[in-house]
Amino acid sequence: MLLLPAAASAAPVTVEAESLATGSGGTFADTGASSGRALRIWSNGAATGTLQSRATRRISVRARAESCDGAPRMVVSVAGKVVLEQTVSASAWTEYAADVSLTDGAHALEIRFTNDFNRTGCDWNLLVDRVLATSVAIKRPGESDGTCNGGPSAGTFWPEYALGLASRATG
Ligand SMILES: [Ca+2]
Numbered sequence: 001m002l003l004l005p006a007a008a009s010a011a012p013v014t015v016e017a018e019s020l021a022t023g024s025g026g027t028f029a030d031t032g033a034s035s036g037r038a039l040r041i042w043s044n045g046a047a048t049g050t051l052q053s054r055a056t057r058r059i060s061v062r063a064r065a066e067s068c069d070g071a072p073r074m075v076v077s078v079a080g081k082v083v084l085e086q087t088v089s090a091s092a093w094t095e096y097a098a099d100v101s102l103t104d105g106a107h108a109l110e111i112r113f114t115n116d117f118n119r120t121g122c123d124w125n126l127l128v129d130r131v132l133a134t135s136v137a138i139k140r141p142g143e144s145d146g147t148c149n150g151g152p153s154a155g156t157f158w159p160e161y162a163l164g165l166a167s168r169a170t171g
C-alpha cells in the first residue's frame, strides 16, 4: 500500500490586481510591480475578480499607499468573507498577508478601499500590485511539522528543532 502525504503544497497562484474589474480606479505602469503594472483604487469601492485556489493556506497582497495625514484601509475578501483587513501606510510595495484555508476551485476575490480622504493637496489612494495565494502557511521558525521524528504536534514550539535549524543556518 502506497501512503501519500497530505496535500501540503501546490504551485502558488498569482492574480494581478490590474486584471481586476473596478469602477473606482485605473491601472498604471510601474516598473517595480509584478507584470509591470498595478491598480490604483482612488475612491471608495472594490476591485473584483476570481481566485483559482489550489490548497490555498495563505493570501499575500502586495500593496502601497498614496497618503497624507493618515493612510488608506484595505479590506480583502475571498468568497464573500473578509480574510485581511489592513491599514496600508507604506509608500513602497509591501506584502500584507493572512493565513486562510480555502477549498480548491474558483472563489470570488474582492479588494476594497474603504476610507478615501481628499482635500486640497492631500488625497488617499490604495495601490495594489497582485494577490499571491500559496499552499503552505508560513510557520514561525522552530514550529514542528508534526509528530514524526519524535516531535510534538504540529504548530507547537520545539526548542531542540529550532536550535538545530539555527545551527544549520549558521553552519
Ligand atoms: Ca482618493
Ligand SMILES: [Ca+2]
Pocket (backbone or CB within 6 Å): 016, 017, 018, 033, 034, 035, 036, 037, 038, 039, 128, 129, 130
Ligand atoms: Ca501587477
